[in-house]
Amino acid sequence: MLRIENLTKIYGDKKAVDDLSLHINAGEIYGFIGHNGAGKTTTLKSVVGILKFDEGKIFVDGESVLKNPIECKKKIAYIPDNPDIYEFMTGIKYLNFIADIFKVDADTRQERIRKYADIFEITDDLGQPIAAYSHGMKQKLAIICAWLHNPKLIIMDEPFVGLDPKASHLLKEMMREFCDNGGAIFFSTHVLEVAEKLCDKVAIIKGGRLIKSGTMEEVKGDDSLEDVFLELEDE
Numbered sequence: 001m002l003r004i005e006n007l008t009k010i011y012g013d014k015k016a017v018d019d020l021s022l023h024i025n026a027g028e029i030y031g032f033i034g035h036n037g038a039g040k041t042t043t044l045k046s047v048v049g050i051l052k053f054d055e056g057k058i059f060v061d062g063e064s065v066l067k068n069p070i071e072c073k074k075k076i077a078y079i080p081d082n083p084d085i086y087e088f089m090t091g092i093k094y095l096n097f098i099a100d101i102f103k104v105d106a107d108t109r110q111e112r113i114r115k116y117a118d119i120f121e122i123t124d125d126l127g128q129p130i131a132a133y134s135h136g137m138k139q140k141l142a143i144i145c146a147w148l149h150n151p152k153l154i155i156m157d158e159p160f161v162g163l164d165p166k167a168s169h170l171l172k173e174m175m176r177e178f179c180d181n182g183g184a185i186f187f188s189t190h191v192l193e194v195a196e197k198l199c200d201k202v203a204i205i206k207g208g209r210l211i212k213s214g215t216m217e218e219v220k221g222d223d224s225l226e227d228v229f230l231e232l233e234d235e
């Protein structure tokens with residue numbers, strides 16, 4: 001579903017991502033972990049077409065991000081690390097705006113908005129301007145947007161930050177259900193316990209380079225993911 005081949009991104013004289021290759025299959029929840037400044041956000045933004053990269057190729061469901069950016073964007077939902085959404089809109093206006101962009105028909109959008117707003121308990125807040133939302137409420141809105149157009153691939157940057165325990169639990173359930181139905185998820189996190197419990201596969205990035213990737217068992221063996229991560233960081 002997502003193939004990254006030899007991705008390199010340079011800022012000035014700094015290689016933020018260095019020759020990174022990854023392959024994520026349909027059905028997989030793939031965790032992306034690394035220290036602050038390791039290159040996770042840069043990689044995710046390259047995949048979703050926000051950042052131009054210097055070398056390499058990225059394919060989403062077989063389509064090249066460089067050659068067919070619109071086709072790729074139709075298949076992707078992206079939740080950035082900071083839910084900077086239009087504060088002057090109400091929640092419902094923003095959801096309809098996103099549904100319009102992705103051409104989600106009226107009945108389908110109504111059904112999905114109702115379902116997920118109820119699940120996250122923000123139905124009564126949808127008439128309020130987003131400026132009045134807490135960080136967690138904005139994050140919930142961004143998550144609902146991601147699930148609105150039935151994407152094939154969901155890219156999330158630190159999706160659990162700002163969510164309360166109940167919302168985190170709901171999101172994990174939604175992620176599993178999405179991938180069990182043939183979707184794929186690639187997300188960054190610093191919460192190693194979440195990655196360990198939730199992910200089918202994981203990739204560890206350090207200084208822009210991929211240092212380990214594979215199934216959870218391949219990466220951590222009998223150790224905890226935290227032990228493996230700290231050991232690799234120290235090397």
Ligand SMILES: Nc1ncnc2c1ncn2[C@@H]1O[C@H](COP(=O)(O)OP(=O)(O)OP(=O)(O)O)[C@@H](O)[C@H]1O
Nearest residue numbers: 011012014016034035036037038039040041042043
């Ligand atoms: N716009 C930019 N201009 C210059 N350097 C940048 C820019 N964005 C990121 N970098 C640098 O690229 C490197 C990778 O940053 P990136 O944001 O991808 O890391 P990250 O793994 O997402 O970190 P964090 O976990 O803190 O979010 C860092 O050294 C960062 O300082």
